[in-house]
Each structure stands twice: as C-alpha cells, then as structure tokens.
Amino acid sequence: MKLNNTVLALAISTLILTACADTEDKDPSLLDGNPANSDGINDASTNGLNNGSGINGSEMGGSNMYGSGSGGASNLGPEFSDPSNPLSKRTVYFMLDSSQVQQDFVPVIAAHAQYLLANPSQHITLEGHGDERGSREYNIALGEQRAKSVANMMKIQGVSESQIGIVSYGEEKPAAFGNDEAAWEQNRRVVIDY
Amino acid sequence: MVFFRYILLMALCSVNASTSYAALTIEITEGIESALPVAVVPFASTGAPVDISAVVNADLERSGYFKMLAEQAMTSRPSSAQEVNFKEWQSLAQNYLVIGRVSGAGSQYDVQFQLLDVYKGGQLLGYKMASSGADLRRTAHHISDLIFEKLTGKKGAFSGRIAYITSSGAVNHQSHQLQVADADGFNPQTIAGSAEPLMSPSWSPDGKRIAYVSFERKSAAIYIQTLATGQRERVAEFPGINGAPSWSPDGSRLALTLSKDGSPDIYVLNLANRSLLKLTKNFAIDTEPSWSPDGSAIVFTSDRGGKPQLYLAPSQGGTEKRLTFTGDYNARGSFSPDGRNIVMVHGSGGSYRIAIMDMASRAINVLTSGPSDESPSFAPNGSMILYASKKGGTGFLSAVSIDGKMQQKLVFNSGEVREPAWSP
Numbered sequence: 001m002k003l004n005n006t007v008l009a010l011a012i013s014t015l016i017l018t019a020c021a022d023t024e025d026k027d028p029s030l031l032d033g034n035p036a037n038s039d040g041i042n043d044a045s046t047n048g049l050n051n052g053s054g055i056n057g058s059e060m061g062g063s064n065m066y067g068s069g070s071g072g073a074s075n076l077g078p079e080f081s082d083p084s085n086p087l088s089k090r091t092v093y094f095m096l097d098s099s100q101v102q103q104d105f106v107p108v109i110a111a112h113a114q115y116l117l118a119n120p121s122q123h124i125t126l127e128g129h130g131d132e133r134g135s136r137e138y139n140i141a142l143g144e145q146r147a148k149s150v151a152n153m154m155k156i157q158g159v160s161e162s163q164i165g166i167v168s169y170g171e172e173k174p175a176a177f178g179n180d181e182a183a184w185e186q187n188r189r190v191v192i193d194y
Numbered sequence: 195m196v197f198f199r200y201i202l203l204m205a206l207c208s209v210n211a212s213t214s215y216a217a218l219t220i221e222i223t224e225g226i227e228s229a230l231p232v233a234v235v236p237f238a239s240t241g242a243p244v245d246i247s248a249v250v251n252a253d254l255e256r257s258g259y260f261k262m263l264a265e266q267a268m269t270s271r272p273s274s275a276q277e278v279n280f281k282e283w284q285s286l287a288q289n290y291l292v293i294g295r296v297s298g299a300g301s302q303y304d305v306q307f308q309l310l311d312v313y314k315g316g317q318l319l320g321y322k323m324a325s326s327g328a329d330l331r332r333t334a335h336h337i338s339d340l341i342f343e344k345l346t347g348k349k350g351a352f353s354g355r356i357a358y359i360t361s362s363g364a365v366n367h368q369s370h371q372l373q374v375a376d377a378d379g380f381n382p383q384t385i386a387g388s389a390e391p392l393m394s395p396s397w398s399p400d401g402k403r404i405a406y407v408s409f410e411r412k413s414a415a416i417y418i419q420t421l422a423t424g425q426r427e428r429v430a431e432f433p434g435i436n437g438a439p440s441w442s443p444d445g446s447r448l449a450l451t452l453s454k455d456g457s458p459d460i461y462v463l464n465l466a467n468r469s470l471l472k473l474t475k476n477f478a479i480d481t482e483p484s485w486s487p488d489g490s491a492i493v494f495t496s497d498r499g500g501k502p503q504l505y506l507a508p509s510q511g512g513t514e515k516r517l518t519f520t521g522d523y524n525a526r527g528s529f530s531p532d533g534r535n536i537v538m539v540h541g542s543g544g545s546y547r548i549a550i551m552d553m554a555s556r557a558i559n560v561l562t563s564g565p566s567d568e569s570p571s572f573a574p575n576g577s578m579i580l581y582a583s584k585k586g587g588t589g590f591l592s593a594v595s596i597d598g599k600m601q602q603k604l605v606f607n608s609g610e611v612r613e614p615a616w617s618p
Contacts, residue, residue: 135526135539135568137438141458141479167413172391179584
C-alpha cells in the first residue's frame, strides 16, 4: 500500500513536471495579457486626478456650485421671500410616473410666468427630477418631460422660449434621501431656478 | 526629464500601494446545493506581498460553484504533488485539491500551481507563470479563471473589472465618483470625480475606454475616457438629454439618447466621422439603447404604448417591434453575451426587480426580490448578472446567477454605490 502510493506520487509528479514545462513557455497571455493592462488603470486614475481636466478642477467640492432652487435668489425682489406670495414657491411636485402639472401648482407657475413677462431679461432654469424608482436613464427622460410641462405652461402665457432653460437630473440629485413615499414625493419635482 | 519620470513613477507606486485594499466585501446570500468541494492549500511562499492562494480561495468561493475547505480543517499542507496523500483528502470529502508555491522576491516572482483530482489521483492543470510583484493579485485571478473553466466548463470572470458610480455627502452637497475596481473589489481607482452627477458608465468592447454621462458643466454631456492615459473627449453635448451611451460590439459606434429635436430618441453616433443616425422618431420617450452581440439590433425602452416597455430596432434603422408585454414597467434591457437572453428592470405592483427574458420563447423569469433593483449588467461569461439595489437609505451592488439560484451581496465600505458595469 505504501509502495503503491509512492509509485503513484512519482508518476503524478512526472506528469506535473511535464505539464509545467509545457506551459511555461507556451502561454504568453498570462505574462502579456491582463497583468500588463492593470497598470493602465492605475495610470488612468492618477492622470485623471492630477491633470484636472475640468472635471476635478475648481468644480470638485465647490459647494457654491449647486443650483438648488432656493440659492442664488439674492438679486430677486422681496416678493420672492414673502410666504403669502406664490413667487415664494419655486418647486412644483408631481405624481408617480407622471409629468402632468397638478391643479395646486397652476397659480405658482402662473405667478412666475407673469414675473418673467414683466422682466424679459430674466432667465430661469427648470430642473426636472424624479424619485428613485425605476431605471435611471428613464427617470432622466421623465424629469425632462416634467420640466417641459412647466415650460409649456409658461410659454402659453407668453414667456419667451429664450428665457427658459431646461435640465433634467432624473433621480441623481434627490431633495430627500430615503426609500419611502415621504422621500419619493419630495423628489418628483421641477425646481424653478432663477 | 529622467528625474521627472522617476518622481512620477514614485507617485504611481504610492497610489497603487494606498489603494490596495478591498473596497467591498462579498457575502454569498444564497448558494447552490450542488457546490463542488475544493481545498486550496495555502501556497508555500518566500514572502510574496500577496497571499495568492487566499485570493484564489476567495474567488472560487464567491463564484458559488464551490464549497471551499477551511484551512483549519486541513490535516496537511502539501505544496508539491510528491507531498500529497490523496487518501487523506478523500477522507476530508474533497473532490479537488489546489496546491502551489510562490518563489522570488522584490519585483519578480514565479507562481506555480496544480489542480489535482482527489479521487482519480491525477493532475487536471499545472502551470508555472512569472509575475511582477504588482501583478500578483491579477495572476491569482488568472489562476482562478483557469481552475473555474477546468471544473465547470465555463469561462471564469475573476480577471475582469467593474466600473460603478459612488456618491457621498449630504442632500444638495453630494460628490460623485466613477470608479473602476477588480471584480473582487480590490484596487478601486477613481477615474472621474465631480460635484455634479455622473451616470451610465459603458465599457468599450476592448475594455480600454469607458463612455459615461457627466453633468459637470451644469448640463448633460457624454464623454469617452481612455483608462490607460486618463485622457477624455466630449462626444455629445446637444441641448437637452445626452444620455445612456452604449458601445457597438465592434467599437466603432455609440448608441445614445438625445432630446435635441424634442422628445428623447435613440441615435447612433459614428465615432470615426461623428455622423449621427437618428434611429427612433417618436413623440414618446425612447431611451436606454443596448446592442445585440452581433451588432444587428438595438434593444431600448419606450413609453410609446403608455408605459415603459422594451422594443427592438434594427441598428441601421427600420421597423421597430415591441418585445415585452408582461408587467407594467420593463426598462433598461441588455443582451446576454450569447444573445439568447435580455436582462431588464421589471416593475410590477410597485416593486422593481431584475428579470431575464428568453428571446426564443419570450418568457420572463424574475430573478430578484426587489423592491428597488436596477442597472443589471451581465458578467462577460454570461453566468452572473451584477445589479444595484437600494435598501435602508443606501445603495449597494448585488449579483445573481442567470437561473436565480445563487445570490451575492457586495458590501462597500462607505457611500452609495450604483450603476455597475462588468468589463468585457
């Protein structure tokens, strides 16, 4: 029995040595393939981080760069901060999977349209957003539809197309974190950004 | 100049060293019952900086196909075939045995391993390979690929990489990063970072470039970035949506979504001459294009029927046909590498799950439990699907086998992680 094992082991080791010798020179892919590629990834991040080609430059971490609805309103009149004035509301909320403006928000949009008509040099950006459910790129499309619904209501009242910019962030810039309806209803929105 | 290069090299080395940790840990939440018992004996080593056998053991375990023998249960630790007593491993109920040794020092190592059949008492694989110190993990993943393919008949996917988006920070003050990591979560590298959202990473078929969406200029634009150099190019910045880039299988074209003419439509951008082919012409939402493996067709999401469903269009243009009819929400379709299946986000009853459709029978098989699963991406060998989930206010990645029997959760150290894309 002991002898058998030794013979077997010897036979196997011969087999293995042959296999090793065979493969040592024959498989250049193991030497030239992915291992070499891995260096590339390191380069990418280092270069990407160091050369500051716009993306990692001044915008990175610049907390003033965010276009939130309530920011950047310092040059606007007192009516924008008067809670009894519809101009103080700059967020329009939507139902699930819908880009139809709800009745509650018609006066808000109308007030902003009137302001834009009276101030033809004023430009706004309508930021469309969605909640986190469903796929991300579809939510980008949905966010754009919501922003366009608001833009169309303004245009019907005579606001010039050149006064309105549109950008959709889909679900990428939530107003509230969380995986429940309380968060979702805050995120399905269009922000009127002056 | 020589001096300068030396400095740069030092910088690269230090970056490499500081990022050589796991960005994530992987928990197998559901394994398969028929997992094969395999013992990977710790390799004999003269102080290599990477524990090769531990990496191989973790790879094989993570695949779910194997039941790995714990090191404590081993009664001997052979590193050469002469030292192996097959009876001993038979009594431990092991089918296969992996042994090996690593020799060398500093920057150059020789890694040798053998895969042995415990019951037949013979060798199934035997390799000796040279590896630089920096490439030892990658060499270990190659060993895992070789063993996996020998034992399952399927190509391994351990040498691959994953791209994904991470975010951290408070509401309205988030920062976003596009990262690339090894398939086991090690060596995460940030290839782009921004205070504005980054989205939709898509690998070029040769694995050398990634297309993605960035809002860094306060509107959407599509960039192509070369991983090796970090160089990037803005290839689409039209008014409105610039989204959902997807490489053609031959690498010559990029399918994408633009809304420059009104509603979002699918376009094909020729990367050589920058010509645009408008594929869909519809007032509804058309988005999320993805190519069939032979390049002849593009699957996409459209709500032209009222709700988002998957449609198929010839990639040169032509008659579009609807693919999905089950459930009230089917989106973000993409083909399996063999073209036989399409994986998608399947919404039903307010829950969004990952589902797979057999292209021959059009039957849909729901693979995950939801409620908020998205962004499915096939492993290059077609055996697993990587996807993103949301629970408890955070986003994480999961993987599921195409039969749904095996599930893994990939737990990152911090921040939200989403939109995984497995490299070709």
